[in-house]
Amino acid sequence: MLADTWYLFNKYMKITVRMPMWTLFTLVQPLIWLIIFGQLFKNITQLPGFPTSSYIDFFVPGVLIMTVLFGSSWSGVSLLREIQSGTVDKMLVSPVSRVAIVLSRVLHSTAQVIVQAAIMLVVSWAMGARLNLVATDLALTMLVVLLLGLCFASISNGFAIVLQREEPLVIIGNLLTLPLMFFSSALVPTSFMPDWIKYIAMINPVNYAVEAVRAVLVNTPNLSHYGSSIFILILFTAAATWWAVAAFNAQRD
């Protein structure tokens, strides 16, 4: 199973490397948001109780997670394309592990997202964000990126298998990513939220990802906060991956 996953993962990576435009293209949206929101919310820091002195410092973890969200949530679209082109059938008639088919796709999206997140970090640093750029903090950040990428790539693939059509998948993708982002502390701190949004944020994996990244990347690292956030994120990710694999196995009669 691991070998199968590796070969298939390699295949997807080769395809991606041959079309680097796509990886860069999905960066455009987070970049625009970084610039627009960075300017728009500039003065929010003057409100009492805002955790950082400059908004961009606060916003970088949010935009990082946004990149992950937008990057991995379309992973299912290409699965549908592969189903339609017969590639999936070709894999299924071979003795390849079924789990590897889903896993390799999810891992590939995640790898892509990690590269994108790294680029975003460099851009934010260039734009003057003051971050903790120590190796361990960066590694812990990337761990969050990896987990959230896995989580949403799995969700996207799972929906692709259940829905089996591109249009509803795109709608669900939109329906999921934007609210999840606004219902998290990506843009404003939790303390500024009305109560009902706070409650939603409590069951929102995106919120935990943002919190975890912010805990290590901004101000003085807070490892206990990071630990509790990432624990919940791991639960979400495990459930999503399991669901995607189960959906794929169930689909084949």
Next chain:
Amino acid sequence: MIQVRGLTKVFPNGLKAVDGLDLAVARGEIMGLLGPNGAGKTTTIRTLATLCGFDSGAVIVAGYDVDREPEKIRQSIGVVAQNTGIDYFLTGRENLELQGHLYRMKKADIKLRIAELAGYFELEASLDRQVATYSGGMRRKLDIATALIHRPPLLFLDEPTLGLDIKSRKMLWNYIRKLNAETGLTILLTTHYLEEADRLAHRVAIISGGKIRALGTPDELKGNIAGDALTLHIEQQNWASQQFVTALKQTDYVKDSLWEGNKLHLYVTNGAESVPKISELAGKHSAQILTLSLSRPSLDDVFLKYTGSSMDESSDESGDEWWKQWAGKGGSGKWQQQWNEDQEQATGGNEHNNEWQEKQWTQSGQHEDAAATRPSDATIPAGNNPPQRQWSAEEMAQWQEQRSIDVGVDHDTASSSPAHEDASAKARPREHHDSERSTTQWQNSQEDKKSEQQGVSTEGKSQNSSGNSWPDQQDWLNGSGDDKWAADKKWSGNPSKK
């Protein structure tokens, strides 16, 4: 190599895709499954290739039970599906390598095998180019090569030449034949090209409605049909022509006859001698023969004999893959839209026709796959076919060229004028009525009006005569049970019953 007994597969939407199918394929044989799409060919192949389950029956492939040891079957089969399934952004070599890895082959072995296959399929020069730059024929070759990478003793080919031009098709046939002859590879192929089955397969199984209707070598099957095949275009519901046909059946040279809409298929002992006799007889009864063509019996005639409809009318491109069925189940599927569009175009917005089609739709319900696409093929004359159906026009022309010696009057091959289309669409309900099939929803008065509008000659001229497929169509909608086929045959054989 393959033993199938009583294979039955019912889709979740209630469509019986395969219905008690029995099949045995011997080692080293090329077996062709011939039938229109929706006949159950692809489903059969998918079942044998462990891609989908089945409801009842016993299936043994390469010595293993499909239910119990699918893993072992996967190791011993190669599958080339309708969709190529190779990655366009990888090179040919990378595709082959990946496939080798997925079959858990050793690296050195993969290298060896790639060299072998590339040599065989003459792909060496393009092996390191991305597949996106390949031609359709080359992609097919690479597809077959990837399916053979692990040296399987058994190969499944599902419509191997679908969408290819004639040159590539012939090239591919050569490769397939050579593979079989040189390596003893057992091949099970599905096709709806009669010519393909005729040229490639050692034995042909004619499949329709999920059942095998006839099985034998192409020559055996053709031998079952005595003498030459004559096709008359003639107004069926006409007193003079009925007299003529009754007289015709009493002659000693007509061995067999079969109505297919306004086409009468006759099988005669000697074509050349009987043609003048027939036209003389027609003159005596003052019956009007619109066209008459004479040919050697082909697999099309065999197909007609065993299924009651000819291949041209009952075939169309559509897969029975699960996602497409899903698209149909929703009620707003692509195929349904296409069908509605086609109909609107064909009828010129005639209200009654639309109503009637809607009823057809509600009847067809979920039988999307079989029913939805077929009628559109029949309704649109060859010239108007959208590009993706190019092959059908091409194929038809090819067949016409090869088979027919035209003795006919008014032989109008390019019947693609809109008026014509309109006419043939209108002709349908009338036939329904006259055939005494109770399913017709038409009011009598409306029909009579239609009949008046209908010129006799326009209808007869229609090369692509759409009326023919309708009795058969009805069977499809109703689920194509065995008894229905029988009833249909009885009906078409007995036009004078009325």
